[in-house]
Amino acid sequence: MSKNYDVCVIGSGAGAGPVILELSRAGKSVLVLEKGPWLKEEDFFKDEMACCRRSTYTPNLQDEQHVLEEPTDNGNWISEASSESGWDFWNGNVVGGSSNFMSGYFYRLKPEDFRLRSEFGAIDGANIVDWPISYDELEPYYTKVETEVGISGHVIPHKYQEPRSTKDFPFPPTTEHPIVNKIDSACEELNLTSLPTPRAILSQPANGRKSCEYSGYCGSYGCSSGAKGSSRAALIDQAVKTGHCTVLDNAKVYKLKSDSSGRVVEALYYDQNDKAKSITAKLFVVACQAIETSRLLLASTGPKHPQGLGNNYQQLGKNLLFSAGGSGTGEFHYSKMDRLTASAMKTRGPFVNRGLQDWYFFEDKSFNGKAKGGVIDFLLRHPNPISKAMSVRWNDDDNLNWGEPLKQDLKTVFTGSQDLRFEVFNDWLPTDNCFVSLDNQVKDKWGSAVAKVRLGYHPHDLKVGRFLANKAERVLKQMGATNIRSSVSGSPPANLVAGGCRFGSDIKSSVLDKNCKVHDVDNLFVTDGSFMPTGGSVPYTWTIYANAFRVADKIKTLV
Amino acid sequence: MKNTDKQKINQENALNRRQFVQILAGITASLPSSVIAKSSVFGRNDLQSYEHLQDPWLTLASVQEHLLPANKNSPGARDITALHFLQNLLNAPDTEQEEHDFILQGVNWLNQLSIKHNAQKFNLLDSSSKEKILREIETSRAGSRWLSLMMTYLIEALLSDPVYGGNKNQLGWKWLEHIPGFPTPTVDKVYFKLGAHASPRRVTKA
Numbered sequence: 016m017s018k019n020y021d022v023c024v025i026g027s028g029a030g031a032g033p034v035i036l037e038l039s040r041a042g043k044s045v046l047v048l049e050k051g052p053w054l055k056e057e058d059f060f061k062d063e064m065a066c067c068r069r070s071t072y073t074p075n076l077q078d079e080q081h082v083l084e085e086p087t088d089n090g091n092w093i094s095e096a097s098s099e100s101g102w103d104f105w106n107g108n109v110v111g112g113s114s115n116f117m118s119g120y121f122y123r124l125k126p127e128d129f130r131l132r133s134e135f136g137a138i139d140g141a142n143i144v145d146w147p148i149s150y151d152e153l154e155p156y157y158t159k160v161e162t163e164v165g166i167s168g169h170v171i172p173h174k175y176q177e178p179r180s181t182k183d184f185p186f187p188p189t190t191e192h193p194i195v196n197k198i199d200s201a202c203e204e205l206n207l208t209s210l211p212t213p214r215a216i217l218s219q220p221a222n223g224r225k226s227c228e229y230s231g232y233c234g235s236y237g238c239s240s241g242a243k244g245s246s247r248a249a250l251i252d253q254a255v256k257t258g259h260c261t262v263l264d265n266a267k268v269y270k271l272k273s274d275s276s277g278r279v280v281e282a283l284y285y286d287q288n289d290k291a292k293s294i295t296a297k298l299f300v301v302a303c304q305a306i307e308t309s310r311l312l313l314a315s316t317g318p319k320h321p322q323g324l325g326n327n328y329q330q331l332g333k334n335l336l337f338s339a340g341g342s343g344t345g346e347f348h349y350s351k352m353d354r355l356t357a358s359a360m361k362t363r364g365p366f367v368n369r370g371l372q373d374w375y376f377f378e379d380k381s382f383n384g385k386a387k388g389g390v391i392d393f394l395l396r397h398p399n400p401i402s403k404a405m406s407v408r409w410n411d412d413d414n415l416n417w418g419e420p421l422k423q424d425l426k427t428v429f430t431g432s433q434d435l436r437f438e439v440f441n442d443w444l445p446t447d448n449c450f451v452s453l454d455n456q457v458k459d460k461w462g463s464a465v466a467k468v469r470l471g472y473h474p475h476d477l478k479v480g481r482f483l484a485n486k487a488e489r490v491l492k493q494m495g496a497t498n499i500r501s502s503v504s505g506s507p508p509a510n511l512v513a514g515g516c517r518f519g520s521d522i523k524s525s526v527l528d529k530n531c532k533v534h535d536v537d538n539l540f541v542t543d544g545s546f547m548p549t550g551g552s553v554p555y556t557w558t559i560y561a562n563a564f565r566v567a568d569k570i571k572t573l574v
Numbered sequence: 575m576k577n578t579d580k581q582k583i584n585q586e587n588a589l590n591r592r593q594f595v596q597i598l599a600g601i602t603a604s605l606p607s608s609v610i611a612k613s614s615v616f617g618r619n620d621l622q623s624y625e626h627l628q629d630p631w632l633t634l635a636s637v638q639e640h641l642l643p644a645n646k647n648s649p650g651a652r653d654i655t656a657l658h659f660l661q662n663l664l665n666a667p668d669t670e671q672e673e674h675d676f677i678l679q680g681v682n683w684l685n686q687l688s689i690k691h692n693a694q695k696f697n698l699l700d701s702s703s704k705e706k707i708l709r710e711i712e713t714s715r716a717g718s719r720w721l722s723l724m725m726t727y728l729i730e731a732l733l734s735d736p737v738y739g740g741n742k743n744q745l746g747w748k749w750l751e752h753i754p755g756f757p758t759p760t761v762d763k764v765y766f767k768l769g770a771h772a773s774p775r776r777v778t779k780a
Contacts (some may be wrong), residue, residue: 065759065768400750422643438575438576508576
C-alpha cells in the first residue's frame with residue numbers, strides 16, 4: 016500500500032514552488048510529480064547547443080507537442096502540429112520548470128491591474144474583468160517573494176510606483192553595464208524616469224545560495240551558481256531539506272481521477288519507464304504552466320465532471336493570455352567611439368537593469384483619452400554566438416551566404432557594434448479567440464490527446480504595443496543609436512503565458528474561486544499563472560510566485 | 575526575455591516533415607546501401623585526420639571548406655575541424671535518421687552532377703567550378719535544403735563549445751572576438767547526455 020500524502024503537487028515551476036515549500040515547512044507530507052528530470056546547478060553550463068539549439072530541457076516534438084491554431088488573413092483559422100511547423104511551445108520540463116531559464120525581470124502588478132474593467136471600461140471583443148482580490152491582499156506576498164526567492168533592486172519613486180510595505184529591496188541591484196549611463200542620460204534629456212529593473216538574481220549570497228557570477232549569459236540558460244531565483248534553487252531545495260518533501264522526477268501525470276462526490280482521489284502518472292502508476296493524497300495542486308494545466312484538467316473527466324475537472328460551465332481553457340508587445344534594436348558602432356568607450360561598451364557580464372514605466376497609464380488622442388499602456392525594458396542583444404551568426408546566413412538576394420562574403424558579414428556582426436534592444440510588455444487582452452482545448456487527432460507518446468491552442472489576439476494589443484515601441488525608439492535615437500528598428504506583432508511569446516483557469520466569484524464565468532480552488536471540487540487547487548483573468552503589462556513570474564504563497568497559506572488551514 | 579528569437583531559430587531549422595519526405599522520395603532512388611547506412615564514428619578521433627578521408631566524408635569536407643574557406647587572417651572549416659563536429663552531431667542520439675541520411679545522400683547527388691558537368695568528382699574541382707555547381711543545386715528545393723543544413727552545422731561547428739568537436743582551440747571564438755560564458759560543458763554533460771535525452775532515473779527523497 017503506497018503512502019497517502021497530505022498534498023500532491025503536479026508540476027514544480029514558479030506556481031508550484033511556494034506551495035511545496037510552505038506545506039513542507041508546516042510539516043505536511045508533500046509529493047511533487049514533475050514530468051522532467053531533476054537537473055542541478057552542476058548540470059548547467061554556458062552551452063548554446065544545450066540551451067538553445069537542441070531540445071535538452073524540453074521534449075522531442077515527435078514525442079510530445081501542441082497543435083497551434085493561427086488566424087489567416089481572411090478570418091479563418093489554420094492549425095498545424097508543432098512537430099510539423101517546428102514552433103516549439105515548451106518552456107522547460109525539468110524540476111523548477113521554466114523558472115530555471117528565465118531572465119528574471121521581476122515586476123509587481125499595479126493596484127489598477129486588479130480592476131482593469133472598472134478603471135478603463137470595456138473594449139469590444141475583449142473579456143476584461145476585475146480580479147476577485149485587490150492589490151492589498153497580494154502585497155504581503157509580493158514582499159515575501161523578495162526575500163524567499165531573492166530579488167535585487169532599488170526603489171526610485173515615480174508616478175506609477177505601486178505601494179510597498181517595505182522601503183526597499185532586500186538585495187542591492189546586480190552590477191550594471193556601462194551602457195546604463197547612456198540610457199540614463201538620454202532619459203533625463205527626454206524628461207523620462209529611467210528605472211532600475213528588479214531582478215530575481217542574488218547580488219549577494221543568501222539562503223545557502225551563491226551570488227551571481229556575471230558570466231554574461233542568463234536568459235535561456237540554467238544557472239550554475241544558484242543565484243537565479245528559480246523555483247528549484249530558491250524553494251524546492253529548501254523544501255527537500257525539511258524532510259517532508261518527496262520529489263518524483265520523470266513522472267508525467269495524465270489524469271486526475273475523481274469520485275462520485277467530485278473529489279479528486281488519485282493522480283495517475285507514467286514513470287520513467289512509461290509504466291502507469293498512481294498515488295493518493297488528501298489534496299491536489301496543479302501547476303503545469305497554463306497550457307498544460309488546462310490540458311490535464313480537460314483530460315480529467317469523472318462522474319461529476321464529464322467535461323473535465325472544473326469545466327461544468329465550459330470555462331476551462333478559455334481566456335488564455337500571453338504578453339503582448341514586441342521588441343526593437345539600435346546599434347552603437349565601435350568605429351564611432353574612442354578606444355576607451357568602445358572597450359567599455361564591449362564589456363560582457365554585468366546587466367542592463369533599466370526600464371521605463373512612464374506610459375504604464377497614459378492619455379492620448381488616438382486612444383480617446385485615458386488608456387492602459389505597459390513597460391519598456393532595455394537589454395543587450397543576447398550574446399549567443401550561433402544565433403548571432405545565423406542572422407547573416409542569408410544574403411540580401413535571399414541566397415545562402417557563404418565563402419568570403421559570409422566571413423566579412425560575420426566579422427561585422429560580431430565586432431562592429433554593441434546592439435541595445437528593448438522589449439515592450441503590454442496587456443494581451445483576453446478574447447474568445449485565445450484558448451486551450453484537446454486535439455481530437457494528435458496524441459503524445461503515451462496516447463493522450465495533446466493540447467490544441469488557438470492563438471488569436473486583439474488588435475488593440477498591437478496599437479498599444481506600437482505606441483510604446485515608438486517611445487522606446489525615441490530613447491535609442493536620443494542615445495545616438497543607428498539602424499533603429501522595432502517589430503510589434505500578434506505572435507505570442509510562448510514563454511510568457513497565463514490564464515485558462517481564471518479565478519472569480521461566479522462558477523459560470525470562472526474556473527477557480529478567489530483562493531484558486533476549483534469551484535466545485537473540494538480538494539483541487541491551481542497555483543500557476545492559469546488563475547489570471549487579465550495579465551497586466553509586465554512579465555508574470557513575480558505575480559505567480561506571490562499568488563502561490565498566498566494560496567499556500569489557505570491550503571495550510573485545510574490539511 | 576521574450577522567447578521570440580528562439581521560436582524563429584526553431585522554425586527555421588525545423589524540417590517541414592511533409593516536404594522532407596517528398597524530397598527524399600525524389601532523390602533516394604538507386605543509392606548504394608553503404609551510403610544510407612549510418613556511419614558510426616562517434617567517439618573516435620581518427621577520422622579527424624583529413625589526409626585519409628573517403629566519401630562521403632571527403633566530399634563533405636570539401637564542401638565545408640568551400641563554404642567556409644581559410645584565409646591568412648581567419649580560420650576555415652578544416653582549421654576548426656568542422657568535419658569532426660558534423661560527424662559527432664550526425665551521430666548524436668537525437669539526430670533523426672532521416673536528417674543523417676539526407677546529408678550523406680546529398681554527397682552522391684552532388685558528385686553525380688559534378689561528373690555530369692565536369693567529368694570529375696566535386697572535391698577535385700577548382701574553386702569557381704565548385705561555386706558554380708553549389709549555386710546550381712541551391713536553385714532546387716532539395717538542394718537548397720541540403721546546403722542550408724550544411725551551413726547550419728558549419729556555423730554551429732564554428733561557434734559551439736569545442737567539446738562538440740568543432741571550434742578547435744576556440745579559433746572561431748577568437749577570430750570573432752567572442753567572449754564565452756562559464757562554466758563550459760564537460761564531455762560527460764554535453765546536451766545529449768542531459769535532460770530529455772538522458773532521462774536519468776532518480777527518485778530523491780529527503
